[in-house]
Amino acid sequence: MDLKALKAQESKRKISKGYMWALFCAVFWGIWYLPGTVVWVLNPFDEMYSAIAETGGDGTALIITAVLITAFNALTVMLALMLWNGVLGKYKELSRTLKEFHPCSKWFFLASIFGGPMAILGSFIAMGFIGGAFAAVAALLYPVVGSILAYYWYGEKISKRAAIGIGVIIVGGITIFGGGLLTELSSGNVQWIGYLGGLMAAAGWGIEGAIAGKGLDISEPDVGLTLRFLGENIIWWIIIVPILAIVGYPMYSFALQAFEPFTMLVLIFAGITFGFCYVCWYKSFPLIGVGRGQGIGNLYGLFAIIFIFLFFGDVPQWTILVGGTLCVIGSFVMFTEETSALETLRGE
C-alpha cells in the first residue's frame, strides 16, 4: 500500500475509534444519573435524610446526605479506576506520577477540590432536590465557565464561533433554570438549593477541566484521573466526613449501614459508569481532538434524559428538553471550529 492510502486509512481508524470512545463517554455519563437518582431513596441515605431533617431541617439534611453519597461515589470510582489501572498494568506509572507533585499531582489535587465538593456534590444536590434530568442538563453549562476561565487565566482567545456557541448555551441555560423557577415561583415553593446545586455542577466541572488539563497533558490520563479521585477521596474521607462527624452529624453510623448488598450494588454501578466516562473522555481527545471529544461527550445530557425516561418513566418539563437541546447544539458550535486541522489541535 502506498503512503497516501495508508495515511487515509490511519486517519480513518483514529477518527472512528475516537468517536467510539467519545460516545461511550456520553453513554456512561448519561447512565450515571440513574444510580445517582436511585441512591437517594435507598437505605441508609433515606433514613439519614429523615433523621437529620427532624432536627436540622430539610435543607441541611439534604446537603449532609449528599456529602455522604458523594463520598461513596468517590470511593467506588476510585475502586473502578484502580481495577482499570491494574488491568492496564499501570501501577508503577501511577506511583511515578504521584511523586511528581509540582508538575502533576498538585494540579490533580487542586482539580479534585472543584470536581468533588463543587461539581459532583452539586450534581447530587440537584438530583435530590429537583431531579436527574435537571441535574444532567444544568451541568451542560460547564463549557461556558471553562472557556471564560481559559480566557482570563491563559489569555486564550474566544473566537467568534465559540462566542456564538457560548451564547446558544447560555440561552439554553436560561431556559433550563428559568423554566423550572417560573413554575415553582408561581407555586410559591422554590427549591433554591437544588438550583444552586445545578450551578455548582456547571461551575465546578468548568474549573476542574481548566485546572486538571495542566497536569493531564504530560501524564497518562488513566493514571492522572485516578490521582484526581485519590484527591477527592482524601477531601471527603479524611477531611469533610470526619469534620461533620465531630460537629455531631451521624456520618459513620450511616456510612457503615451503606454496606448492604443492594445499596452497594447501586453505588458500585455509579462508580463504574462515572469512572469510565472520564476514562473514555480522555481516550477520545488525542484521536479526534478535545473539541469534538467534549462536543460528543455532551450528548450525555440527552442520554440521561432518555435513560431516565426508559427506567423511571419520567418525562421532563419541556423547558429542560428545549434548553438541553440548545446546550448540546451550542457545544457543537463551540467545539467543532477547527474542522480542517484534525492532526494539530493546539496552536504551535
Add this chain to the structure above:
Amino acid sequence: MKVGKNRPIKFRILELFLDGEGHWNYEIVSKIQEEYNMKSAYGRDSINFDIIELASGGMLKDVEQKVDEKGIYKKDFLLHKYVITDFGKVRGSDACIRYV
C-alpha cells in the same frame, strides 16, 4: 541530571525530544521499552499512544511519515517522525529540567 526511568513516561519522552532533533516513533518507543522494561506488544502500543497524545496536545509535531515495509516497528503500518514544538519545550522544561 537525567530524567531517567524513575519518572513518568511522558516526561522521559519529552526529555528525549528536548534535543530539538526529529525522532521516529519506533526509535523512541524501543528506547522507552528498554528503559522501563515494557517489552510486550501491549507495552509498545501503550508507549506509542503516549506519543500520539503528546502530539495531539500540541507538544510534538508530526513532520514526516513513511511506510514500515521491513517491519522494523509494525509491518505495513505508518511510521511517524516527530519534533518538539515551542509549547512542548516549555511544558517539557517545566516538568523535566528542574533538576539541571
